Amino acid sequence: MAGAGNWSSRNQWRWLGRRILEVMKPARAATRRFLPASPFNAYPADPPIEQFAVQDQVTHDKYGLGRVIRVEDDTALIVEFGSRQVRILSPFAKLTKL
Numbered sequence: 001m002a003g004a005g006n007w008s009s010r011n012q013w014r015w016l017g018r019r020i021l022e023v024m025k026p027a028r029a030a031t032r033r034f035l036p037a038s039p040f041n042a043y044p045a046d047p048p049i050e051q052f053a054v055q056d057q058v059t060h061d062k063y064g065l066g067r068v069i070r071v072e073d074d075t076a077l078i079v080e081f082g083s084r085q086v087r088i089l090s091p092f093a094k095l096t097k098l
Contacts, residue, residue, distance in 0.1 A: 049091050052077055060086075061094040 035041065052058070056068045058079060066081035077088045077095070088095055 050097055057098045059096050059098055
């Protein structure tokens with residue numbers, strides 16, 4: 001009985017044909033412990049809010065090139081974009097000073 005412990009390639013394929021295939025459920029990640037002293041838990045600091053003054057030239061993602069004509073207590077700006085005036089509220093995410 002030479003090779004009784006070895007499978008021939010023909011027997012391997014015959015055995016594989018008898019398998020029952022099932023779709024596996026996705027593995028769920030275990031919840032991780034919260035470590036308050038970990039440096040990886042630190043939230044990134046918010047970038048400082050840019051300060052604008054009257055007559056600053058600015059650009060806006062939607063309206064384009066404009067000029068600040070009024071500042072309302074660092075909460076809003078009135079910006080003139082050509083013939084249009086737009087009130088932009090703080091934080092001025094889409095507004096960049098040139």
